[in-house]
Amino acid sequence: MGIVLGIESSCDETAAALVTTDRKIVAQRIASQDAEHAPYGGVVPEIAARAHAQILTPLIAEVMREGGLELDQLDAIAATAGPGLIGGVMVGLVSAKALAMASGVPLIAVNHLEGHALSPRLADPELKFPYALLLVSGGHCQILRVEGVGQYRRLATTIDDALGEAFDKTAKILGLGYPGGPAVERLARQGDPAAVPLPRPLVGSGEPHFSFAGLKSAVMRAKDSGLYGDADIAASFQQAAIDCVIDRLRIGLDNSEKMPALVVAGGVASNAAIRSALLSFALDRDMRFVAPPMALCTDNAAMIAWAGAERLASGQSDPLDFVARPRWPLDPSAEPVRGAGAKA
Numbered sequence: 001m002g003i004v005l006g007i008e009s010s011c012d013e014t015a016a017a018l019v020t021t022d023r024k025i026v027a028q029r030i031a032s033q034d035a036e037h038a039p040y041g042g043v044v045p046e047i048a049a050r051a052h053a054q055i056l057t058p059l060i061a062e063v064m065r066e067g068g069l070e071l072d073q074l075d076a077i078a079a080t081a082g083p084g085l086i087g088g089v090m091v092g093l094v095s096a097k098a099l100a101m102a103s104g105v106p107l108i109a110v111n112h113l114e115g116h117a118l119s120p121r122l123a124d125p126e127l128k129f130p131y132a133l134l135l136v137s138g139g140h141c142q143i144l145r146v147e148g149v150g151q152y153r154r155l156a157t158t159i160d161d162a163l164g165e166a167f168d169k170t171a172k173i174l175g176l177g178y179p180g181g182p183a184v185e186r187l188a189r190q191g192d193p194a195a196v197p198l199p200r201p202l203v204g205s206g207e208p209h210f211s212f213a214g215l216k217s218a219v220m221r222a223k224d225s226g227l228y229g230d231a232d233i234a235a236s237f238q239q240a241a242i243d244c245v246i247d248r249l250r251i252g253l254d255n256s257e258k259m260p261a262l263v264v265a266g267g268v269a270s271n272a273a274i275r276s277a278l279l280s281f282a283l284d285r286d287m288r289f290v291a292p293p294m295a296l297c298t299d300n301a302a303m304i305a306w307a308g309a310e311r312l313a314s315g316q317s318d319p320l321d322f323v324a325r326p327r328w329p330l331d332p333s334a335e336p337v338r339g340a341g342a343k344a
């Protein structure tokens with residue numbers, strides 16, 4: 001049995017965790033920066049980097065104390081090395097490098113998306129490769145075929161906004177604050193999902209990619225029209241998003257070899273309405289549905305430690321001069337899609 005320290009700092013959560021190779025989370029801490037970013041309605045990279053730099057070292061010290069471990073008792077130090085906001089990523093990666101250098105423990109530079117992709121296996125020892133993964137977060141919206149550690153085939157991605165981003169923008173339009181996903185979900189419970197006619201971008205298209213920019217603009221027009229209540233707008237937006245996700249998944253999975261399980265990961269995976277739509281979709285296709293516990297869906301360091309543990313088990317580690325990567329696609333062979341901007 002081994003034990004890995006994980007560090008996460010790619011967006012607006014600073015986190016550290018100790019996870020064993022036999023799936024025990026020994027200690028974990030997450031410091032959210034929501035309060036710092038809330039006045040701006042979104043994450044401000046410079047504020048994020050400064051906050052990570054202030055808080056990360058004490059957080060690491062706390063998990064080490066709680067685990068009752070010295071650095072040289074670790075089997076690896078795993079840190080997110082991208083993709084993400086480069087200032088924050090560098091804070092975490094450079095800290096990990098310094099600890100690895102001082103202790104002689106191997107460094108593992110983890111792709112944040114690989115953390116999300118493998119996190120369901122931390123919670124569920126029965127989940128075997130290959131599986132279909134819907135990765136839906138603030139920065140990413142992809143369907144992947146997960147074939148093994150380090151082996152990912154991208155089946156679809158977004159040509160504009162990520163799904164979490166669409167939730168955040170809808171929240172902003174409705175004046176619900178940041179982060180918007182949970183607030184939109186709460187308000188949607190009181191609304192009628194059929195009240196507002198909203199588009200389902202790309203639904204019916206033969207390519208399984210996503211697009212949410214048009215949906216967001218339609219939400220803005222619905223709000224400006226004054227014809228609809230906010231709860232109805234939230235519920236109708238969420239329903240449109242669900243319809244898009246299910247249609248895109250159907251096309252993506254039809255185009256790929258059959259996989260026994262459908263897994264959802266990333267912050268948006270904590271949305272109960274989306275989870276329940278995915279569950280019925282999976283049942284219809286005779287697939288097992290796996291959704292990690294909520295705390296493993298949003299950004300955390302246990303998933304980074306676990307990805308490190310999986311890579312350690314397959315004999316991998318990284319040199320201390322590993323360079324942080326603001327963009328780092330999981331499937332480097334995937335073609336960029338038309339319209340795709342900054343998304344990996």
Ligand code: KG4
Nearest residue numbers: 137138139164181182266267268271298299
């Ligand atoms: O994975 P994550 O914590 O960070 C990124 O890597 O982006 O995902 C954060 C995203 C945000 O856009 C947030 O609004 C969204 O996940 N989110 C939700 C819910 N909880 C978080 N979206 C919809 N419904 C939720 N309950």
Ligand code: ZN
Nearest residue numbers: 116137266299
């Ligand atoms: Zn994430």
